[in-house]
Amino acid sequence: MKRFLPIILFFLIFAGSRINIAAAQGSTPTDDEVNAIAKQLFCPICENTPLDVCPTQACAQWRALIREKLTDGWTEAQIKQYFVDNYGARVLSEPPRTGLNWMVYILPPLIILAGVFILIRSFKIWRHPTKESHGKDGAPLQETLSEEHIIRMEEELRKRG
């Protein structure tokens, strides 16, 4: 009996998978199953409209196509790839991580990190001011005003009431 166990197991597994596939192919996918995939895709012809909510006739047909593919047993990844192959990467809700598209993911964090760096550096400078901006005793240098400037300022202030 032990000799036949692997063969029985193989047939059981194979038969089981066949039953699953048959079940998948036989049942009609629900609207929610279709929308779960359509939500991740964008209408290939409209401007920035997710496929699950797009009201056009064309999008209704694409949703029907997703249903058809699901009925045929296609996986989510296969369906998404089918749309990319036929309509380009714009149907995906994010650029695929290839080539130039990496820029969309890399550049913002780099700029933000640069901002953080500048902020930290500014804090350090502010807390430990440079020699130029401070006197020997560490106190901030006062603006030295000449007599002439003081007269000018007083004039300006007088003019402005």
Place this chain on the structure above:
Amino acid sequence: MLVDLGSGILLVTFLSVVYAIGATAYGEIKKSAAFVESARRAMLLTWPLITFSALILIYLLVNNHYELEYVYQVTSRSMPFYLKVTALWGGQSGSLLFWSWLMSAFASIVMVRKWDRDREFLPWVILVSAITLAFFLGMVIFFENPFNRFWQTSNGEIAVKMFAPLGAIAFTPDDGRGLNPLLRHPGMIIHPPLLYLGFVSFVIPFAFAIAALATGRTDDRWIRITRRWTLVAWLFLSLGLVLGGRWAYDVLGWGGYWGWDPVEIAALMPWLTGTAFLHSVMIQEKRGMLKHWNMILIILTYALVIFGTFLTRSGVLSSVHAFAQSAIGPLFFGFIGLTFITSTALLLHHWDELRSETEMMSILSREALFLLNNLLFISVLVICFWGVIFPLISELVTGQKVTVGPPFYERATSPIFGVLMLLMGVAPLSAWGHSTVKTLGRALWKPAMVAMLVPLALVISGIHNIVALIGFTLVALVIFVTLYEFWRGGQARIKKSNENIFQAIGHLLSRNRRRYGGYLIHISMVLMAIGILGIEVFQTETQGTVAQGDSLVLANYTITYDSLAQFNTSGNRQVTRAVVSIHRDKKLLGELYPRIDYFIDSQQPMTIPGVRSSLIDDLYVLLVDWQPVSMKGATFKIYHNPLVNWLWIGTIVFILGMLTAVTPDKDPDYAPARPTDYVVSMTRRRTKKDQE
């Protein structure tokens, strides 16, 4: 006759603005007050002139003058009166005219203010506002003229021109195409004017900033003058954004309010820099710091205002090639580049005059936390800007279009918004100048401890979603810190003047409107955050086709399809309306009427959801499809949106907070600037001139 008059007035206005530019420039160079005054009067002419022209266009819209291309595009005979009036901003050329009209109104308000103490700013404020107005007016007159007419040429073709081509005769269609159905919603009627108001009012602080740079008066006088302008601009822009969200929720039929669409982001970007600016100017006022940064922020905000208009008006979002073909696209691009480069060059030229007067003492001080808040707002801006322009770069470089959609923005911005909320909770308790962990901790621990009870309660009630737990904890922290601030202020007044707590808080609000108005705005922001968290974390949806009498179930609600009817209504509209009854725990809660309106003149459908709203949740039902003959079966899409109404309630609190903050205390405009600021600013200016 009227068409020629409307167009002619626009041309006269344009010439008047061009004269104002020349006169103010000449007046500034020659130090001639008479020329500057003449320029000021020329600017004052613009508002009545454009108003007259806009009124003529409204008259033509209301009275079905379809010989005008613009009237034909945005109205039809079946449209009600009020929609024909609002069609003024329903299309490209009309909205540019509307932009110009608002710009002239704001410029006129600035022109009639008392200039006694700030006379040297005047030529520069005239120059900046006149250049901006001239640009928009020029586009209206020469490229997008709403007074352009249809002409039938001798070979039978229809041309759209201002004046008749040789041998052509006037052509008038019987009826117009009508306004886009999506624009017939009350939210969309108010949303564009509010956004434009926000956009245009930011031009005024920018004009004063440029004036401050050009004149060397780099103290905080320009900030004090424009404080209320900035608040008003921010109010309008914020309301415009929220109303746009409400419109999307009511009309677009996708169960949400924000889709990270490039058009939405175009309006969000100046809001981000404007919000950073609102916080940052306080540091300059209180501590005489961040003068460079405030200039950068207002220059960015102005550039983003024009950039936002460019994005939505040039066609660049549909394709970079559409931008190149569009007449106004390259002009916008050039104008943004020119103004940005010029103002940046001016800033760099006066860089040394903008030195801080004090130093940052502690990284936990209020100003340090505000600076961190600025960094976070700018981080969101970087993400948004790059997300919007990357598809254009991709198309330009590789020829392939890509979509940068909600998952990108949500993943990138959510943590930043979380930290911003944390700062909103901590910063009000931090002191200006110097603050330590000990002093901040002493102020913070009580509200923080109370806030920690919230996640505990949520976990006990069965909510384990980590985003929700963090989000609601932060919401609670901000609310308790703000209430604690009111309580502390109230207690101080009670001790001092023997008032009861309500009188004390009333006096706090009236005596320090800016501070406590700001706190109310913080409360409004977290109320909105409750709505956003509710819908983002807990939204559920289902879709199904059911026979009459059958039901769909979602989140304890049972939605039963009762009937469907089709009928025609006024406005040349065919309505297909379903009746569904809503039950929860077998108890009838009421009926909803999701419908699809088909607009026959424009041949476009509009999906109107049936919504049952409460403070706890919204049940949002859409009619997707139906069996056309028997009407026995219909397809519904249903969303359950927990807590979403707090978003709209937060908006009401926001308006109250803004009204409190914007109401003048005593007379801040004419309150003397810190004398030391003025002295230092003038001294630097003189010293530089002397050195030259």
